[in-house]
Amino acid sequence: MDKLGKRTMLLVYALIIIVPMLTVIFSTLKTTSEMYANPIGLPETLNIENYIQIFNETSMGTYFKNSVIVTIVSVFFTLFFASLIAYAITRMSPWKGGIVFGLFTIGMMVPAQVNMIPLYSLIYSLDLTNTLSGLMIVNISVTLPVAVFILTGFMKTIPKELFEACTIDGANNWQVYRRIAIPLSLPSLSATAIFLFVMHWNDLLYPLLFITKDEYKTLPLALLEFQGQYMTNYPMLFTGVMIASAPMIIAYIFLQRYFIAGMTAGSVKG
Amino acid sequence: MKLKNYLIMIVVLTFVFLAACSAGSDEASGSGDGEKEISFIHWRGEDKEVFDELITKFEEENPDITVEMTIYPSEQYQSTAQTQIRDGEVGDVFTSFPGAQFKIMDKAGLMEDLSGEGFLDNFNKDLIEAGQKDGKQFAVPYQLVFNQPVYNKGLFEELGIEPPNDWEGFLAMNEKLKENGYTPIAFPGADIGAGQLMNSMMMNNAPDEEIFTKLENGETKLTDEWWVKTLTQFKELADKDYFQKDSLGTKHDGAIALMAQEKAGMLASGSYAMASIKEQNPDMELGLLAPITVSADEAEYEGIHTTTFMLAVNSNSDSKPEAKKFIEFLSQKENAEKYANETGQHLTVNDLEYESEELKSTAHWMEKNTRFHPRYLISSADIQKAVEASIQAVIGGQDPEQAAKEAQQVVDQFVE
Amino acid sequence: MKAGKSIYLFLIPGLILYLMFFIYPTLSALFYSFTNWDGLTADFDFVGMANYVEIFTKDSIFKKAFVNNLEFMLFVVIFQTLFSLVFALMLTKNSTASIFLRALYFFPTILSSVSVAFIWTYMYDPNLGLINKLLDLANLEFLTMNWIGDGDIAIYSISAVQVWFHTGQMLIIFVAGLQGIPKDLYEVAKMEGANKWQTFRKVTWPLVAPAATIVVAYTTIQSFKAFDLIFAMTRGGPNYSTEILATLIYNTAFRSYRFGYASAESVIFMIVIAIITFTQMRLLRSRA
Numbered sequence: 001m002d003k004l005g006k007r008t009m010l011l012v013y014a015l016i017i018i019v020p021m022l023t024v025i026f027s028t029l030k031t032t033s034e035m036y037a038n039p040i041g042l043p044e045t046l047n048i049e050n051y052i053q054i055f056n057e058t059s060m061g062t063y064f065k066n067s068v069i070v071t072i073v074s075v076f077f078t079l080f081f082a083s084l085i086a087y088a089i090t091r092m093s094p095w096k097g098g099i100v101f102g103l104f105t106i107g108m109m110v111p112a113q114v115n116m117i118p119l120y121s122l123i124y125s126l127d128l129t130n131t132l133s134g135l136m137i138v139n140i141s142v143t144l145p146v147a148v149f150i151l152t153g154f155m156k157t158i159p160k161e162l163f164e165a166c167t168i169d170g171a172n173n174w175q176v177y178r179r180i181a182i183p184l185s186l187p188s189l190s191a192t193a194i195f196l197f198v199m200h201w202n203d204l205l206y207p208l209l210f211i212t213k214d215e216y217k218t219l220p221l222a223l224l225e226f227q228g229q230y231m232t233n234y235p236m237l238f239t240g241v242m243i244a245s246a247p248m249i250i251a252y253i254f255l256q257r258y259f260i261a262g263m264t265a266g267s268v269k270g
Numbered sequence: 271m272k273l274k275n276y277l278i279m280i281v282v283l284t285f286v287f288l289a290a291c292s293a294g295s296d297e298a299s300g301s302g303d304g305e306k307e308i309s310f311i312h313w314r315g316e317d318k319e320v321f322d323e324l325i326t327k328f329e330e331e332n333p334d335i336t337v338e339m340t341i342y343p344s345e346q347y348q349s350t351a352q353t354q355i356r357d358g359e360v361g362d363v364f365t366s367f368p369g370a371q372f373k374i375m376d377k378a379g380l381m382e383d384l385s386g387e388g389f390l391d392n393f394n395k396d397l398i399e400a401g402q403k404d405g406k407q408f409a410v411p412y413q414l415v416f417n418q419p420v421y422n423k424g425l426f427e428e429l430g431i432e433p434p435n436d437w438e439g440f441l442a443m444n445e446k447l448k449e450n451g452y453t454p455i456a457f458p459g460a461d462i463g464a465g466q467l468m469n470s471m472m473m474n475n476a477p478d479e480e481i482f483t484k485l486e487n488g489e490t491k492l493t494d495e496w497w498v499k500t501l502t503q504f505k506e507l508a509d510k511d512y513f514q515k516d517s518l519g520t521k522h523d524g525a526i527a528l529m530a531q532e533k534a535g536m537l538a539s540g541s542y543a544m545a546s547i548k549e550q551n552p553d554m555e556l557g558l559l560a561p562i563t564v565s566a567d568e569a570e571y572e573g574i575h576t577t578t579f580m581l582a583v584n585s586n587s588d589s590k591p592e593a594k595k596f597i598e599f600l601s602q603k604e605n606a607e608k609y610a611n612e613t614g615q616h617l618t619v620n621d622l623e624y625e626s627e628e629l630k631s632t633a634h635w636m637e638k639n640t641r642f643h644p645r646y647l648i649s650s651a652d653i654q655k656a657v658e659a660s661i662q663a664v665i666g667g668q669d670p671e672q673a674a675k676e677a678q679q680v681v682d683q684f685v686e
Numbered sequence: 687m688k689a690g691k692s693i694y695l696f697l698i699p700g701l702i703l704y705l706m707f708f709i710y711p712t713l714s715a716l717f718y719s720f721t722n723w724d725g726l727t728a729d730f731d732f733v734g735m736a737n738y739v740e741i742f743t744k745d746s747i748f749k750k751a752f753v754n755n756l757e758f759m760l761f762v763v764i765f766q767t768l769f770s771l772v773f774a775l776m777l778t779k780n781s782t783a784s785i786f787l788r789a790l791y792f793f794p795t796i797l798s799s800v801s802v803a804f805i806w807t808y809m810y811d812p813n814l815g816l817i818n819k820l821l822d823l824a825n826l827e828f829l830t831m832n833w834i835g836d837g838d839i840a841i842y843s844i845s846a847v848q849v850w851f852h853t854g855q856m857l858i859i860f861v862a863g864l865q866g867i868p869k870d871l872y873e874v875a876k877m878e879g880a881n882k883w884q885t886f887r888k889v890t891w892p893l894v895a896p897a898a899t900i901v902v903a904y905t906t907i908q909s910f911k912a913f914d915l916i917f918a919m920t921r922g923g924p925n926y927s928t929e930i931l932a933t934l935i936y937n938t939a940f941r942s943y944r945f946g947y948a949s950a951e952s953v954i955f956m957i958v959i960a961i962i963t964f965t966q967m968r969l970l971r972s973r974a
Binding site: 121142 | 709796854
């Protein structure tokens with residue numbers, strides 16, 4: 001293929017990404033009629049009215065806080081528990097380790113819709129609907145398989161001699177885990193963290209199932225419900241989209257390389 | 271760290287979790303210093319302001335009760351309200367649609383029996399039957415709605431059109447609107463359109479009010495003449511471009527906008543849309559009409575009515591007396607009048623004085639021979655969906671016989 | 687050297703959560719699939735295979751959703767793999783421009799499905815949407831369509847969104863694979879006078895095949911899980927044209943309150959995914 005054709009293709013696809021994004025960003029600064037008249041152009045004035053309105057009319061601050069809490073706690077505990085398991089798998093006899101590994105990885109094959117119904121009844125009977133902790137517990141449980149998979153894969157590459165040398169020096173398992181396994185797995189831990197971060201931040205299904213009270217809603221769920229409130233008032237909907245995506249976008253700009261590595265690790269292994 | 275420390279850590283973590291859980295539920299019940307908070311949930315986003323004012327008034331009259339109102343989009347309300355109410359955490363007072371939703375709520379035992387409550391006397395006995403089951407009043411319908419097209423009176427007068435009383439006349443009227451450059455019918459096909467217009471389209475094709483009960487018993491089929499004819503007529507409207515372009519992609523508020531901008535002659539939803547239209551275009555004069563799908567002498571019904579927005583008290587609530595107080599408050603003449611006049615809704619409450627123009631101009635529909643919203647007499651949500659889907663199918667170009675056949679397959683799945 | 691018995695303690699916290707909130711519900715789904723539980727009341731009866739029999743003999747909507755799901759999957763797998771491979775071939779080098787473009791193409795991946803659904807609901811809006819507006823401006827009015835309101839094309843319109851959403855992610859996997867190909871292999875191919883296609887066929891493809899296996903497998907699973915996107919865009923309509931298994935299961939459970947039946951649907955769903963993934967792995971492995 002000649003250079004020109006190649007460049008045109010790349011440019012066209014770039015536009016397919018950029019144009020919708022710019023439309024979103026610009027229209028949050030426009031009124032509805034301004035947007036319909038001129039969807040792609042720059043806004044006439046720098047009007048942040050929509051942002052003010054959305055914070056006044058909805059509990060945006062609460063949703064934001066909930067999303068932050070749920071995401072951070074879920075990511076932390078998933079990583080912690082998964083790294084413990086991954087470490088145990090690498091240190092157990094291959095036979096037993098294999099069983100544990102298999103038990104967790106089989107979970108990656110199960111789509112969320114399969115167990116959502118019993119999961120809903122379980123959470124309901126434990127009185128955990130409309131709690132952030134219920135949401136976190138489920139988040140942690142369902143992302144353990146992929147986290148265990150990635151981390152085990154990595155920890156297996158750590159030379160066994162390192163663990164053993166440490167053990168001979170009298171260190172117990174916890175010390176080996178803390179002093180050897182964790183520091184050496186940092187790259188894969190950070191990659192997994194980002195993968196989980198994106199996944200938990202954006203999750204819709206579990207909040208949709210378990211959360212009905214406004215004060216416990218996370219951003220994606222709240223956003224979905226804006227559809228009822230603002231209907232086809234796209235400038236308002238997009239203002240919601242911008243606020244909900246802002247942390248991801250900012251993090252992506254600064255940590256781009258890690259994001260790409262993390263999301264790819266997740267998909268390669270997941 | 272030793273093994274012991276590790277065990278301690280697990281215990282601590284468990285506690286952290288449990289603490290977080292109980293913190294969550296503490297907040298949820300959140301009732302400090304003798305004050306009761308009740309949750310009121312419904313689907314009428316357009317009534318938010320009026321309800322805010324009424325709630326303020328209620329809270330002034332009852333200083334120990336606060337009301338937290340949550341509004342859901344109606345499409346979503348139909349699918350998720352049951353689950354939410356079941357928790358008992360929201361919806362001390364909730365609303366229900368008649369029909370399939372009411373049936374599910376009843377089956378799940380979500381509604382407190384309100385029979386014998388004093389406030390029932392404030393309502394018109396004949397209009398609250400939709401909330402009864404086995405002689406008990408589980409929910410009280412609040413609104414009286416006419417689910418038939420709204421039309422632009424001014425435009426009709428200008429073009430010299432009278433609401434027709436037969437199918438020929440209805441087609442001719444549409445043709446005339448089209449010739450003059452108007453979209454005859456603004457059809458909100460992406461959400462409520464099919465479920466609304468089907469009622470008036472079928473009311474005379476199947477004058478039997480039991481028709482959907484019979485369908486669910488297997489005594490009649492969607493492939494029978496009454497439904498195929500209805501679908502054929504829907505298709506005729508679509509094929510002749512009497513609906514706006516891309517009608518299946520238009521949502522209700524989009525269709526309202528077409529109407530308010532006077533681009534369309536009719537809006538195929540119901541009387542509840544009139545207030546929203548007037549809000550966008552206060553000078554418009556609006557009326558109601560229903561398509562008569564048969565010849566004038568065969569027509570049995572003139573329109574469709576529903577009693578809906580059925581107020582109920584959550585049987586899992588721990589503030590039932592407060593919840594009942596709120597329903598009673600809404601049923602008081604003064605408050606009901608405020609609600610009716612500001613939202614443009616007729617109500618099931620007795621002896622109200624309607625002041626707003628649309629309410630007055632449509633009040634005569636109460637005297638007409640209207641039929642209860644047939645779609646709400648379908649008790650299975652799956653069948654309801656299949657019936658609506660067959661309308662979307664013919665508007666999308668499918669053959670009526672085929673669409674009816676496919677919908678009947680779904681019905682067959684549920685008929686023993 | 688063994689790690690001692692205390693190693694089992696490391697499994698405890700994760701294993702408890704996983705067994706309780708993942709394995710147990712999954713097995714329960716299997717259990718409930720043999721009942722007529724409605725999810726609202728406490729009692730239910732065992733109905734044996736009745737739910738499964740009903741799904742296979744009577745349920746026309748399940749068939750529709752299944753076919754839609756396959757169409758959706760095929761469209762997404764073909765185009766997402768093709769686009770990401772082609773762009774990866776163009777952007778293999780680590781020049782500033784290609785690093786920038788890779789980051790740009792990747793960008794949609796970090797958004798939530800709900801956000802993506804809003805953006806594209808607007809883009810596709812027949813009257814207000816950007817796509818039809820641009821087509822009008824370009825005098826291509828005959829191409830304007832009711833993208834997600836027309837039952838004949840809605841499923842493809844949503845597939846295209848899915849492709850937009852995740853092509854960038856798959857591209858990175860291919861780039862990683864391509865960058866692992868030793869340069870001298872290309873030089874050998876050049877010396878032997880291979881043309882571009884032959885080079886691709888004989889050098890690039892065999893080495894990029896493992897990456898392709900991953901991309902195809904992952905895309906397949908992803909396309910079966912596109913619940914969020916469809917739920918926020920069309921909820922399965924119009925006329926069931928965008929109903930896929932995931933949305934159907936949700937509706938059966940939480941709209942029709944047939945939890946037992948929905949569980950049977952979900953068990954079949956799981957088996958279908960397992961079969962497809964397994965076959966794919968076999969096929970792609972034997973090719974590579």
